[in-house]
Amino acid sequence: MGARAPSPSMHARDDVTPPLPEQEWRKSLEFGKQPKLSAAMDPELDNAVGFTHFDSTASHDDLITVLATREDLHLLSFQTLVRIKSKEDNRSYLGVVVRGPFAESDAISAGSTLAFGVVVQGKKLAYTFDYHGRVEVELLGEESGGELLPPDHRPRPRSPVFLLGVEESAVVLGMAGDLCLGTVSGHDRMEARFDSRDKSILPRHTGIIGTTGGGKSTTVATLIHRAQAAGIATIVFDLEGEYTHVDEPTDHAAMIETLEGRGQKAEGVKDLHIHHPTGRDSRNPGHDNLHGFSLNFSSLSPHVIAEILNLSEAQQERFHEAYDVTKLLLEDFEIFPRPRNEEDRQRMLDVDELTTGYPQMTLQHLLDVVSAYLYSLRSPSKRKGASEESTPRGPRLLSEFGRNVGRVMARVYAQSSKNEISWTALAGKLHQLRRLNIFDVDTAPGVDHEAMLTPGRVSVIDLSGTDSPQLNNLVIADILRGLQETQEARYQRASAGGEPVTPVLIILEEAHEFLSASRISQMPVLFEQVARIAKRGRKRWLGLVFVTQLPQHLPNEVLGLLNNFIIHKITDSSVISRMQRTVGSIDAGLWERVSQLAPGQAIASFSNFTRPLMVAVDPAPVKRLLVD
Template structure:
């Protein structure tokens, strides 16, 4: 309006503004803030606990790479937090929303328009904890808004992640020099048991070969149940071109393990027959739990009942024939035998088969007409209802009976009357079940793997020598049942011998040798379908796993079919090396099992390149994406 007059600013206000201008001109930015990569944003109604939004300039955007460790210094309350980038970094426009028509038009017409909006970076950071007196504690609060965020250097990141140690698995993705390492002598790591999981071609076998090499270098006694014979040549350096090139990039040389011993069952071949030392071995029937054996042979309830009856009669006959027990100490040993874990001392499969054949003879027409009246129980046995599982091999089993009398092949043949006396003292019926049982035990006996003359049993003391690699070559068995027998027997023997070594070390103040047991194709040994049928066998494995944690005995289960492993087995594992998995249902199940891995890492599992793995070990602060080191040893490729 024409009559308005400008009123001059009061001198006091003018002086105050001038003072602020001079102060702003002379104020310098805190040198520490110069290193900040971004600042924490305000929370919204959509904010999540333990997740913080960090904003940065577009120039700093590239530094907030996924899985990068950061430190957040909360300005107002002077608290310090550590976190990791789990989502982003994302680029967002400054002027308009990213989904606005204007932003979309600018981007889609990029050929015609050189103009674009200024943008900033956004990342989501998961809090690992609050730093209190140099110790990371669970966070009780959240960083305040506009708190500076700093990138941790590799040395400090390695310390925070807990990746220090002598045994290297590979290099951590996203870092130039950081390696995923662990302490091979820490009871809280490898004895907590490990799962190596992934589809075919994802790099599991290379990881196993690398682990064998590194464990041997660390003085660990390593035992490998090798169902394909892949690791029977690991004493030689690799000649595979791709491995040689990968080793060169990592600055490493091809190198075989120094002390390889190859073991194979008597009567079976090995994929490295020229290797020295080469050990043929047979199993001791007396070391197998009768309950586990019944499960592995898939006996029906009727067959198992008769099997255990024959087993008890055989024990009585061993004493009658003065085989075992013969001394007072042996009698005490016999009373202490836990048949859920092991078998009866000095019993052979032929002893048991003789007793089974004796029952068959007693229930046969010839046995019933040997001067004794035909019993009602025997009559009922002949007319009993046939079970499908019993009749399958009736004809084959019948051939084991001799027309001239009772067929015995063990030491029991020296006095058949004693055998018949004990068999008749514990009568049974149902000839069909006995025939089916005789068929299964007879087939097992014809495998010629038990108590074979001229072959030694497994030398567990030698296997448990520091730095020794023992490969149990099962490539020529062609039978999951036979593989399971071998694995169950050797696992039990290793656990018993490690128990003795542990007790001796405690008495004498020495050290026990760390042991690593690797089971290939674990889904065939402990599948979900087998667990319900083999509770005794699983209980043996669970006992080994639980006791092994204190006695430095670690298990490694390797499988490309984790969906076949029951939750009971996965529950035994604390460490995981997860290679590529393409089945979404399997990934979903593994997410529930391995709860420490965030969703951003699981989203990458289906896209992992060969050799890359999601690694979660008990000593790591959080799971890591790792490029597993190439194997320097020779590995036979299996089609």
């Protein structure tokens, strides 16, 4: 037989609270006689917006639960700054709301059946439960003697919580400076600002990251406008031509409306110059300050060229053999160093081929030497005309080396080589490089780095017409090196004269195409050049901005160069996890919001900010071309 169900008399009913033992009952009476704080006893409590809750087993270090009344709930929004006065031990803390506000029922738990019924039957039932608010506050520090120190204690339970004013909140968060990025979420009247002339901020380098449509390009355009207004020389490597019209005001209706709401107006930048590789079109062909340019082969490091051309190990050996012979021939033909010219001689000794190329060397010089090697490796039967009368004296050389082919062949035979296959492959890649028609073009000058560094000038390097990642990377590598060397010289002159140096901001769009994780191991010299620019730039006021929609393709070595981040929406959880490990300054609560950010919203982490913040980036007042 089955067990008999217990009768109601066998046990107390579940909804009846059993009586307290006499000892516990007396304790509760004594507790009720204890004095309590009240607003009447402490008028300051009238301004409190909440009180700290008791800790539980789920509590975390530096996180405090604050409860607020239904009426005060709207005052505590995300990123609101508060002061907690722990009166029991006479300590004062500053904190920021990082979770919530949440509305919790006063009477029953939110998971109870009755709570579900009251909410679901809202159309039929007039009755509801009263509720209170709950937020989680992260402690920023303990106030002591006018300073904010790391907290060694926690506020006691029932400590009153007060709102900080906008001005005081801005000071606490480090929102000071002439360059405004946007507004801080949760503070409509607080702007996210930093000092454009502070060496510890922009020269510490910045990453602008997010998926397509998240607002990266608008952020870049806004940054260009604000940097130009601050007198910063701004250089933009523009792979799509998006920023070739930033000297015109935006004509985007939504942007104009939002600008008016912020008390701003649509306007273009001043002193825009557009640079494009010779033979390639610009997306703004009618611009008044349009400059075609070519590259000097002699300015590019041979190691960087070998990496960008993706030469195999055998091809690299042939390349450097030909490069060394070309240097000897330049001296033989009195091209460089010139005879009895001590300046040329010293310049030759100072050449660092990890940074730059060999002076006066052209791509055609190198091609002529490679042609001479190929000629030396061919058997007589493969040469044009096997007879003695028809056999040419040597290869057809197109540079100055053609004046004395015998001298060229003598150098080649003195540095004899084999492996015709790798020489042929190298010749093919060098001819491919020549067909780009970008090197040593007489009708197109090189880039004027000095002019680019004019205070307040915006220089857009328009690479939209190239359709060649190799050419883009060669242009970026060459101009970066030239800018770094020019800024170095300007810094030395400014320091000698006791004058400030012009700040420089270099924005690199689609940075993952220039320095991808898959290629970084194959391009160590190129990365070292970028790392050298980044390290020296911190002292020479040269700030780099890497913009990418594919941060997973950037190596940790590149991300490690960045100290400031503007992170727009990212939907890939694996990318978020990797970025979370890389950018340690952003707390988990903010990372949880990254996948839900609206266009224009971003998590901003700058070296002057007390903590990373969610911001609404200001709309761009300049015209930006939309790119599919």
